[in-house]
Amino acid sequence: MTTTGETLRDRLAEDELLVCPGVHDPLTAAVADSVGFDAIYMTGYGTSLSKVGYPDAGFITMPEMIENASTIQERIGVPLIADADNGYGNATNVVRTVREYIKAGVGAIHIEDQTFPKRCGHTKGRQVVPKAEAVGKIEAAADVRDERDDSFVVIARSDARGTGGGSLAEAIDRVNAYLDAGADVGFVEGPTDPAELQRVGREVDGPVLYNFVGDLGTSPYVAMEDLDAWGFDLVLFPILSTLSTIASVHADMQAFADDPGAAMRGVDDAFDAQSLGSLHDFSGFPEVVEWEEQYLPAEDREKYEGSLGDELGEE
Template sequence: MTTYGDTLRDRLARDELLVCPGVHDPLTAAVADHVGFDVIYMTGYGTSLSKIGYPDGGFITMPEMIENAGNIQERIDVPLIADADNGYGNATNVIRTVREYIKAGVGGIHIEDQTFPKRCGHTKGRQVIPREEAVGKIAAAADVRDERDEGFVIIARTDARGTGGGSLDEGIERVNAFLDAGADVAFVEGPTDEAELERVGRAVEGPLVYNFVGDLGTSPYVDLDDLESWGFDIVLFPIVSTLSTIANVHADLSVFADDPVESMRRVDEAFSGTPVGSLHEFSGFPEVLEWESAYLPESDREKYEGSIGDELDG
């Protein structure tokens, strides 16, 4: 059976830049899937903020992240790359973490070399574990992949560039060691300018991720053609849906506070202008009706007679 990991590997093999919008829940993932992308990314920052209301400071737990990833992957038809933070412990904890993400059915994950508690890769105060320990965690992840799902993609991330006294050299050396330990893709977090990105592209001996954070972070805005020419294979836009959600909900509720009825009218009109159809169609009610028709007794369909609401071919 082909897994989402197999599909992700196939798309990586196309030798073209994979643009991955970040989503934080199944709803934003469904929107991204409707728009149409080859791969979608689950943001750790957005997951933490939307699911538990805390920033990306090591507050969310492994089961919460895996539950969200599994629900997102179930809702979309393309591979999901999920944030797995620092694996939630040492190398033995990483074994369970990777097993659980594989059980969730996602296409791949990235694991970083931060200490616990970890924090967003674009905030001050990050620390990394010793290189030898980090390599051991990636080796453990790769062994689980080989045992449970060879298609599953392991992306190994280092935050060494952004730590106190950290250097790009250390980051490059770490990800090359991670690739030697069995990682499929390398991820140097936090290059500060285009020159550093070019250097990463030249010096890293394997497929590469760029984390396009924008003004919230330290990494620069760059042209996607340039990224591809420098040797990058995947570009993540981790918080695009989270920032969009906050900005648009804030704007709508600001109007709502002054005039709830007019605000509701505007939101209805804006939604009607999208190509997703009605909310009921977008959320999947037509499929529910198909299930009812296929599996429930004919008498159960009598509930539709004379009832009030959207027909949805009921």
């Protein structure tokens, strides 16, 4: 059976930019998967905010991130690229982190060189560990990959550009060192303008990723064809589902506060206008009915006779 890592590596080998929408839970991942993408990204910021209610400032733990990644990957049919923050400790902690993400079945993770507690890569106050320490963490990640699943993709990120006095040159130098240490893809966080992006694409010696955050951070809006021309292989839109969810729910809640019935009708109509089918269809109830028909005794089907509700896929 082909692993998610193998599928992702095959896609990255193609001469076309891989564009990945960001999701924060299995629900938003299922929506993205229904639209159709070659890979999907699990945001750390959105995971922290949706799962534990705190911002991306080191409050969420490795097991919580692993659980979210595992359930997302189970729900979708394409590889998941997951945020692994700073590996949740030093190089020895990275060993367990990578082992756990491989067990979760995801296609890739990215590990950054921030100190602990880490914070969103587009907020002030970030700091990075010494280069040698960060290289050791990437070496540990690469060794676990080679031992446990050599198709697993390790993405190495540097936040050096955004630290006090940090420079783009230092971030590029670090990412190249991480690639030399065994990383599969390089990730310079926080280029501030198209000229810096062009330099990253030119000077990073390996496959390279762009984190498209937009107005939330320092990354500029650029066209996909420009990123492709500048040498980028992969682009993440990490906060897409989180911003979309907050904005949509806030608007609906405001309407609900004014007129609950009318707001509910508006939400129903908006949902029905999509191509997802009913909520029951989208959530997978028809498949549950198929499982019942295949595996449960025939008498268990009697519960449907005379009962009220949607058909749930039965004949």
